Amino acid sequence: MTVMQKKSLLFLCKCGANISNFVDLDRIADWASKAGHIDLAESHNLLCSPDGKKFFQETLKQKKPDTVVVAACSPKMHEKTFQELAESVDVNMSYIQMANIREHCAWVTQDKNEATIKSIELINAAAKRSFEAEPLKKMTMAVNTDMVVIGGGIAGIEAALSAAKADRKVYLVEKEISLGGAVIKTEDIAPSMECSPCLLAPRLSAVRNNPNITVITNAEVNEVKGFYGNFTVKIHKKARYVEESCIGCESCFEVCPVDVKSAFHLNMGTEKAVYTLFPGSVPAAAAIHKESCLHFVDNSCNACMEACPFGSINFNQKDEDIEVTAGAIIIATGFAAGDIAGIKNLKYGAIENVYTTSEFERMVCSNGPSKGELKLKNGEKPEKIAVIHCAGSMREDGLPYCSGICCVEAAKVGMLVRKQLPDVQIVNIYQELVFPNPRDFSFYKQQCEAGTHFLKSDNISSVLLSEEKERIRITALGIDPVEVDLVVLSTGLQPSESAKKLAEILNIDLEKDGFFKADHALLHATGASLDGIYIVGCAKGPVNVSDAVVTAHAAIGDALSKLVPGREIELEIMTACIDPDKCGGCKLCITVCPYKAISNNADKHISFVNEVICRGCGTCVAQCPSGAAKAKHFTDNQIYAEIGGLIYA
Amino acid sequence: MAKPKIAFYWCASCGGCEEAIVDLAEQILPVVEAVDIVFWPCAMDFKTRDIEQMANGSIAVAFINGAVRTSEQEHMAKLMRQKSGLVVAFGSCAGLGGIPALANLTSRKKIFEASYHDCPSVFNPDGVEPKTEVVVDGHKLTLPTFYETVYKLDDVITVDYYLPGCPPTTDIIVNAINAILEGKLPPKGAVLSPDKSLCSSCKLNDTKPDQVCIGPIKRIIDIIADPEKCFLTQGLICMGPATRDGCGALCIQGNMPCTGCFGPTDSCRDQGGKMISSLGGILEGEDRDSLQKATKGLVDPSGTFYRYSMSASLLGSARKEGE
Numbered sequence: 014m015t016v017m018q019k020k021s022l023l024f025l026c027k028c029g030a031n032i033s034n035f036v037d038l039d040r041i042a043d044w045a046s047k048a049g050h051i052d053l054a055e056s057h058n059l060l061c062s063p064d065g066k067k068f069f070q071e072t073l074k075q076k077k078p079d080t081v082v083v084a085a086c087s088p089k090m091h092e093k094t095f096q097e098l099a100e101s102v103d104v105n106m107s108y109i110q111m112a113n114i115r116e117h118c119a120w121v122t123q124d125k126n127e128a129t130i131k132s133i134e135l136i137n138a139a140a141k142r143s144f145e146a147e148p149l150k151k152m153t154m155a156v157n158t159d160m161v162v163i164g165g166g167i168a169g170i171e172a173a174l175s176a177a178k179a180d181r182k183v184y185l186v187e188k189e190i191s192l193g194g195a196v197i198k199t200e201d202i203a204p205s206m207e208c209s210p211c212l213l214a215p216r217l218s219a220v221r222n223n224p225n226i227t228v229i230t231n232a233e234v235n236e237v238k239g240f241y242g243n244f245t246v247k248i249h250k251k252a253r254y255v256e257e258s259c260i261g262c263e264s265c266f267e268v269c270p271v272d273v274k275s276a277f278h279l280n281m282g283t284e285k286a287v288y289t290l291f292p293g294s295v296p297a298a299a300a301i302h303k304e305s306c307l308h309f310v311d312n313s314c315n316a317c318m319e320a321c322p323f324g325s326i327n328f329n330q331k332d333e334d335i336e337v338t339a340g341a342i343i344i345a346t347g348f349a350a351g352d353i354a355g356i357k358n359l360k361y362g363a364i365e366n367v368y369t370t371s372e373f374e375r376m377v378c379s380n381g382p383s384k385g386e387l388k389l390k391n392g393e394k395p396e397k398i399a400v401i402h403c404a405g406s407m408r409e410d411g412l413p414y415c416s417g418i419c420c421v422e423a424a425k426v427g428m429l430v431r432k433q434l435p436d437v438q439i440v441n442i443y444q445e446l447v448f449p450n451p452r453d454f455s456f457y458k459q460q461c462e463a464g465t466h467f468l469k470s471d472n473i474s475s476v477l478l479s480e481e482k483e484r485i486r487i488t489a490l491g492i493d494p495v496e497v498d499l500v501v502l503s504t505g506l507q508p509s510e511s512a513k514k515l516a517e518i519l520n521i522d523l524e525k526d527g528f529f530k531a532d533h534a535l536l537h538a539t540g541a542s543l544d545g546i547y548i549v550g551c552a553k554g555p556v557n558v559s560d561a562v563v564t565a566h567a568a569i570g571d572a573l574s575k576l577v578p579g580r581e582i583e584l585e586i587m588t589a590c591i592d593p594d595k596c597g598g599c600k601l602c603i604t605v606c607p608y609k610a611i612s613n614n615a616d617k618h619i620s621f622v623n624e625v626i627c628r629g630c631g632t633c634v635a636q637c638p639s640g641a642a643k644a645k646h647f648t649d650n651q652i653y654a655e656i657g658g659l660i661y662a
Numbered sequence: 663m664a665k666p667k668i669a670f671y672w673c674a675s676c677g678g679c680e681e682a683i684v685d686l687a688e689q690i691l692p693v694v695e696a697v698d699i700v701f702w703p704c705a706m707d708f709k710t711r712d713i714e715q716m717a718n719g720s721i722a723v724a725f726i727n728g729a730v731r732t733s734e735q736e737h738m739a740k741l742m743r744q745k746s747g748l749v750v751a752f753g754s755c756a757g758l759g760g761i762p763a764l765a766n767l768t769s770r771k772k773i774f775e776a777s778y779h780d781c782p783s784v785f786n787p788d789g790v791e792p793k794t795e796v797v798v799d800g801h802k803l804t805l806p807t808f809y810e811t812v813y814k815l816d817d818v819i820t821v822d823y824y825l826p827g828c829p830p831t832t833d834i835i836v837n838a839i840n841a842i843l844e845g846k847l848p849p850k851g852a853v854l855s856p857d858k859s860l861c862s863s864c865k866l867n868d869t870k871p872d873q874v875c876i877g878p879i880k881r882i883i884d885i886i887a888d889p890e891k892c893f894l895t896q897g898l899i900c901m902g903p904a905t906r907d908g909c910g911a912l913c914i915q916g917n918m919p920c921t922g923c924f925g926p927t928d929s930c931r932d933q934g935g936k937m938i939s940s941l942g943g944i945l946e947g948e949d950r951d952s953l954q955k956a957t958k959g960l961v962d963p964s965g966t967f968y969r970y971s972m973s974a975s976l977l978g979s980a981r982k983e984g985e
Contacts (some may be wrong), residue, residue, distance in 0.1 A: 595929055597859025599903035603872045605943040613872060618862050638904035638940040639859035640929030649931065 018050055021110075021140040022078035024069060025056035026085035028115055035119035037129040041084070044133050051140055052078060061091050066098055073102045080143035084112040084136050105148040106586075107646055112139040134662040141658030145650040153581035154625060156242035157340040160572060161186065163234055163515070166194020167558055168550025169345030170216050172565040176343075177225035179573050184337045185220065186248055187230045188511070191294035192217055194347050195551075198277065198371070200378040200385075202558050203425040204456030210291075210380070217295040228296060229335060233511070237519050240608075240626040241545030242340045242582050252330040253300035259325035261289050261297035265317035273305045275382070279372050282382025287317045287326075291380055298325065341545045341572040342519065344529060345565065346511055348551035351412045351504035353405035359502055360478040364485060365390045366499045367478065369404075370422050373501045377429050387433055391483075395437055395498035399487055400426045402443035403473045404502035414526055416505035416555040420447045423503035424457050427465035439465045440495055442487065444473035468492045506555040520609050521546055528554045539568035543608065544628075547572060587646045588627040589634055593619050595641035602633035602642055666722035666843070669701035669713070670752075671742055673735035674762045674812065675728030679753040680704040682829035689832065693839055697722070710738070713745055721745045723842055725825075727752040729762045729973060730813040734806035743819040750838065750854075754828040756815040757853070758925050758933075759973025761828070763812040766972050766979030767964055770810045810982055814973040824853040828923035828970060831909050855908030857928050860920055864902055864911045866892045874944045879959040882918060893919040894944075897959075899966050904930065904937040923970050932976045934967030 023045050027033035038056050045051040054072050057065050060083065073081065081104065083095050088111040096106035114132040122128050160176045162169045165187030173183045185192070196202070199209045220226050232250035239245050271286035278284075286306040289299045307314035308328055318326040350371050353361050361367055366389050368376065379385040389395055400423045405411035420443070427439035446467070448454040461467065470476065471491030478500060479486050487495045508527035516523045522530040522542040529548040532540035541548050547568035550561035575582065591602070591611075598618035603611045610626035611633060613619070622633070622642075631644040640649070672680060683690070684705075700721060701708045713721075724746035730736050743749055754760040765773060778784060778791050796803050815821050825838055838854045841847050848854075861867045870892040880897040887893060893900035893914070901922030902914070913920055926933035947953040960966065968975055 592929070595857060595927060597862035597903065597907065597927075598867060599859055599861035600867075600870055600872055601874055601903055601940050601944055604874045615868070618867070632943070635939050636943045638930070638936045639927045640931075640936065641859075641927070643929075649929075653931075 019079040019144045020050055020052050021080040021082050021143050022052045022054055022072070022076055023136060023140070024054050024060055024072075024081065024083045024085070026060035026065070026083065026115075027056055027058050028086060028119075029059055032085070032115050032119045035122075035125060035128050036114055036132050037125055040129050041132055041136065045136070048137070048140075050144075051082070051136075052076065060085055061094060066094070069095065069098050070102050073099060073104050078104075078108075080108040080110065080140070080146065082110050082112055082136055082139045082143060084114045084132065084139075086115040087111075087113045087117075107146040107149040108143055110139040110143040110146070112136040134659050137662035138655045138658035142651045142655035145648065145654045146646065147648070149586050149646060151586055152584040152624065154242060154584055156576050156580075156582050157244070157338050158576040158578050159183065159337075159339045160341045160343060160569075161234070161244070161246045161337060161339040162343045162345055164194065164345035164347055164550070164552065165189070165192035165228070165230070166345060166347045166550060166561075167196045167213065167216075168347070168552075168561040168565040169194070169343070170213075170220055171562045172343045172345060172547075172549055172569050173226050174216065174219055174223065175566055175569040176573070177223045179569075181225065181573070181576075182339075183226045184246070184248070184339065185226055185228045186232050186234055187228070188233050189290065190231045190253055190298075190300040191290050191296055192220065192228065192230070193290065193294070195371075196558060197291065198279075198378070199374050200381075200429065201425070203421045203428075204452045206425075206428070214293060217293070221295045227337075230296060231300060232335075234515065234518065237342065240623075241543070242576060243625070244339050244342055244545065246337050246339060246342065248335045248337065250333040250335055252303075252332050253298065254303065254306075254326065254328055254330050255287070255299045255301060256325045256327050256330070257296065257298055258323045259298035259321070260323065261292065261294060261299060262322065263289070263292070263299075264320045264322060265299065265326070268316040268320040270314065270316065271302075271305050271307060273302050278382040279375050281372060281376060301326075301328075340576040341547065343547045343549055343565075343568055343572070344515065344519075344541065344552045345550045346509045346515060346552045348506040348555065349509050351405045351416070351507050353411065353502060353504055356405050356408075356411055358475075358477045359401070359404055361502060364478060364480055364500075366395075366485065367502065368500070369502050369504045370400075370419065370426065371504070373426060374422075374429065377433070385433075387430060389498055393498075394434060397438040397440070397497040398426070398430055398499045398501065399485075399495055399497040400439065400441040400501045400503055401473070401476055401487070402441060402503050403445065404476075404504050406505035407445070408474045412505045412507055412526075414505070415445065415447060417447055417449060418555050418557045419503045419505055421453050421456060421557070423501070424460045424465065426501050426503075427460050427463065431463060440497070441465055441467045442470055442473070442476065442489060442492065442495070443467060444470050468495070506551060509552070512552070519543065519546055520607075524554070526554075528552065537571075539564050539571065545572075545575075584625055585627060585629045587629040587644065588624045589622050589629060589631060589642055589644050590624065591620055591622055591633075591637070591642045593617070593621065595639065596620055597639050597641065599638065601638060602636050605632050605636045607632060665696060665698045667698045667700045667720060669699070669721050669724040669742060669746065670704070671701065671724060671726045671738060672704060673726065673728030673739065673756065673815070674731035675753065675755045675760070677704070678829040679727035679755075682753070682827075682832070682835060686832055686835060689836055696843055710741070713741060716745050718744050719747050721747065723748045723750060725750045725752040726815055727756050727829075729755040729759050730809075730815060730818050731762055731765075732806040732808055736813075736818045737806075739815060739819050748822045748842065749815075749819060750823045750825055751815045751821045752825050753830055754826060754923050754925060754970040756821075757824045757826055757974070758971040759812055759814045760970050763814070763972035763979075764965060764969070766812050768980070769982050770808055774808075811979050812973055817973065822850050823847065826853055826855050826906055826924040827909060831912065833910065834908055853906065853925070853928065855906055855924060858907045859927060860902035860905045860907050860909070860911060860914075860924070863907050864892075864914055866890070866914060867902075870895055875946050876941075876944055876956075877946045878956050879941075879945075881959060881961070884959065887917055887919075889917045899937075899941075899960070901933075901937055901967070901969075903940060904933050921969050922967075925971055925974070932974075933971045934964070934975055937967050938963070 045053045112135040118128040118132045159182040161184045162173045173185045236247035265287045269285035272283040275284040277290045286302045470489040475490040484496045524530045531538045549564040549568045596619040634642045634644040724742040751757045898919045900919035902920040905922045906924040
């Protein structure tokens with residue numbers, strides 16, 4: 014019996030002169046003609062040109078080769094091109110193997126002999142590998158085109174509105190009792206100094222009036238199953254004890270006898286045990302602080318219930334678990350203000366009249382705890398205010414990085430102060446200034462001209478605050494001591510408290526700094542490390558309002574382009590698979606799969622890959638101690654053949 | 663009709679495989695009934711010339727155990743191959759090199775130094791070493807060549823089937839003999855034992871969680887192993903995940919982790935490498951320090967991961983001087 018020698022059809026591309034000038038194609042052709050396992054197609058001037066593509070297709074049709082080697086450029090350039098051309102003439106894509114004789118040979122040496130030898134080796138390796146290829150099959154799957162947005166700040170709101178506009182159902186999940194996030198707690202947005210509530214109010218009402226958006230507040234996502242195009246999301250919605258019929262008329266506020274420190278006012282003011290975050294919130298309904306409300310504490314009060322004109326108070330309301338399905342998940346969980354409690358020199362919490370930028374801005378907000386009036390703890394007006402840049406930032410015991418957007422906020426302090434107290438002296442103490450765009454920079458120049466003094470310290474970590482006769486004395490390396498009445502600490506931005514838990518629930522990666530990690534920092538910056546999950550706004554790292562909205566729109570644009578109603582999604586072709594006849598069920602692959610794509614079937618004592626989730630990374634293949642797991646198109650046989658082809662060319 | 667002839671031969675081995683035949687006990691009787699044993703140096707008095715005089719292919723099956731370490735073993739293996747219809751590599755040494763192949767990590771020179779000079783119990787004032795040829799009183803005496811490397815059987819002859827194990831268990835020997843007698847053999851080259859890993863039949867596998875993370879690696883002498891819990895999860899290197907099934911998990915039942923004697927499954931080319939690769943994914947620790955701590959208890963990696971399969975490994979042996 015004679016075994017037919019498989020033959021690979023070799024295409025040699027000259028790539029204009031890119032390859033032919035540096036590699037001896039005649040010598041390769043001569044080698045190929047003698048090799049026995051290679052049929053040579055004519056070499057072509059530019060195989061990726063329209064003429065070259067046609068030549069490729071026609072030759073394949075005519076010669077019906079076992080396999081094909083395209084000796085040309087990097088597979089990153091044109092492997093897909095030639096695979097698709099092959100498929101179009103009924104040659105399975107798996108039989109197309111690129112040999113990179115341009116980037117790996119022609120472009121890396123002036124020595125034509127060396128380049129030619131290496132080309133022959135790579136072509137031989139590719140041919141040998143191609144003989145071991147098994148056909149690949151394209152798989153598609155129907156998708157759910159709805160979306161879940163986690164976080165109801167400006168990024169989440171804009172994401173929800175954009176998706177809803179494209180007729181997608183959106184579930185907007187917010188942990189607070191109403192939407193608005195960080196922006197609604199501010200007065201003006203620098204550098205344009207646009208009024209924050211005025212900016213948000215129409216967007217909030219657009220959300221409220223949009224039938225495609227379901228707002229789920231006082232709620233957290235606690236379980237996510239599935240994958241891109243087919244997520245099931247479980248949401249735990251805590252009872253607020255006020256029904257949706259509440260319009261936020263505040264009748265109950267007047268009768269509630271309990272005052273509670275207001276988290277919305279960053280603990281600087283109070284609210285009642287029945288409360289809303291601000292008038293006109295979405296949803297409008299109030300909520301009850303269960304731990305403070307006298308009805309719950311000792312059953313001694315029903316005042317709000319009696320005062321409510323709509324019968325909306327419901328002390329028996331229960332927590333709810335809601336399950337929704339979606340094709341994409343958008344994470345817009347924002348940030349937390351940098352924690353500076355551990356930095357003793359700043360005396361935060363120890364000296365009166367020392368605030369963070371968020372606290373300061375809340376204080377001067379017209380809807381703030383003091384209705385926007387700026388005053389010291391003793392009720393007097395300040396005469397001099399200092400702003401400390403990078404408080405707690407760029408130091409190992411705080412945030413080791415620069416948040417990039419706080420200098421504008423720090424510069425804004427002076428402007429907010431001058432709005433009501435034009436004669437107050439403002440001094441900003443900094444080591445580095447970051448105004449990364451023309452708008453921010455001119456805002457800074459304006460503040461300098463308007464009277465804010467910027468003092469450069471040699472080391473911002475050296476800033477030390479102390480009390481000095483009812484004033485605050487600030488010393489720092491490189492500047493003369495300054496005495497002021499009030500200090501604003503410009504804190505950086507750190508990941509939100511929920512980021513870590515959410516990353517675990519979603520099985521996605523965080524950056525070292527704790528913000529969500531992008532799939533690709535440049536090309537897919539709003540994609541998380543798993544397909545179908547997006548990261549927008551400050552969830553992906555500190556951004557200003559404008560960039561938060563840009564990322565939201567970018568993410569939704571990408572999601573809309575990938576989840577099109579009626580169109581199936583193409584799944585990864587080169588997945589891993591586990592041979593059920595060979596798997597011993599040792600489960601070690603399950604541990605290492607970064608996508609949770611492998612499960613164990615306890616009855617059959619085997620593990621299996623869900624090929625819809627699998628991204629073909631091959632980790633389980635390296636892990637599988639018995640060789641039952643196989644990476645399609647990267648099988649041991651292919652790789653051994655390739656190595657053999659390299660060595661024995 | 664004449665009964666089929668079978669032969670047993672041993673090369674570099676400990677004798678355990680011969681014991682395994684004897685351990686068949688009364689199960690050997692129907693075998694003896696059905697066949698003629700024509701060669702079994704360990705148990706019966708036959709001479710090499712008896713075999714040499716037989717017609718080529720006249721022995722139905724030759725069971726050869728042991729690795730190939732000397733020229734005599736290679737010669738005998740080739741002779742058995744010539745005279746036999748089927749050759750079965752019997753046991754880990756013939757199949758994969760076995761324990762003798764761990765000597766591939768050293769050299770012939772060093773082995774001789776240790777065995778004939780340095781070993782404290784050696785008395786060798788004249789510094790005599792084995793030689794292939796020596797003339798005594800005008801008579802030439804010869805000894806086989808001691809090879810630099812230990813080979814598995816199929817490195818020197820074509821092997822038709824493999825019986826794994828150190829030694830092969832009674833069940834798989836009986837099954838193999840029956841399959842041969844009944845002519846119900848799989849395609850040539852097969853290992854006559856299930857092609858799954860030991861975990862597939864190990865009762866302790868059910869105690870293993872989906873997420874396996876093991877702390878510092880321990881040896882069986884370091885802890886009292888819990889007989890009800892997967893050894894790997896106890897930090898013991900159990901080679902079960904990288905080892906072929908078929909032994910009936912005998913060691914596990916004796917509260918000892920698998921040491922890998924049944925060798926790898928068909929889809930695995932390098933048993934030790936696969937197990938090392940696999941451990942890499944489940945070891946506790948992220949950085950160099952913690953990983954070094956986790957692997958500190960692993961005092962003999964080659965002996966742990968390649969105890970039986972050094973000749974069959976991708977590297978095969980350490981690089982020898984002068985190579």
